[in-house]
Amino acid sequence: MSRGRAKLEGIFNHDVKLVGGSTVKADEQYLRNSILNPASQVVEGFQPIMPTFKGQVTEEQLNALVAYIKSLTPNAAASTAPATNAPAAANKPDAKPAANTTAPMAVANSNK
Numbered sequence: 001m002s003r004g005r006a007k008l009e010g011i012f013n014h015d016v017k018l019v020g021g022s023t024v025k026a027d028e029q030y031l032r033n034s035i036l037n038p039a040s041q042v043v044e045g046f047q048p049i050m051p052t053f054k055g056q057v058t059e060e061q062l063n064a065l066v067a068y069i070k071s072l073t074p075n076a077a078a079s080t081a082p083a084t085n086a087p088a089a090a091n092k093p094d095a096k097p098a099a100n101t102t103a104p105m106a107v108a109n110s111n112k
């Protein structure tokens, strides 16, 4: 059941149903676009109330947000490709410090 996803956990590389009936895969491009142009791909069951963060986050912050959202999907960092023949990296913690953004919402909350 994918009507109205309320969480970002597990979203990366999974299909998202949009208003209008189309489906997109939540890859990096989709996540970036969802942050910069939220109204352009609105998730089914939601209103387009998300504000754009264009001009408010730097490229670096945008990358950190995308990395953080990716980290909410188990194995996302290890397998950008379909996980069918994933190498034996399953037990290896990913060495990349991609997800050390503990409080990404602080970015949005920094206005007074």
Ligand code: HEM
Pocket (backbone or CB within 6 Å): 005, 007, 008, 011, 016, 026, 031, 034, 035, 038, 039, 041, 042, 043, 046, 047, 048, 049, 050, 051, 053, 065, 069, 104, 105, 107, 108
């Ligand atoms: C840095 C802050 C934020 C990030 C990184 C972020 C990220 C995202 C992403 C990735 C999606 C797509 C979710 C999906 O496909 O299931 C989304 C959707 C959504 N967001 Fe945000 N969001 C942020 C802030 C906000 C804020 C401040 C609001 C409301 C005031 C908001 C409201 C929504 C709503 C209603 C949707 C679903 C409808 C749509 O696709 O536009 N978000 N957000």
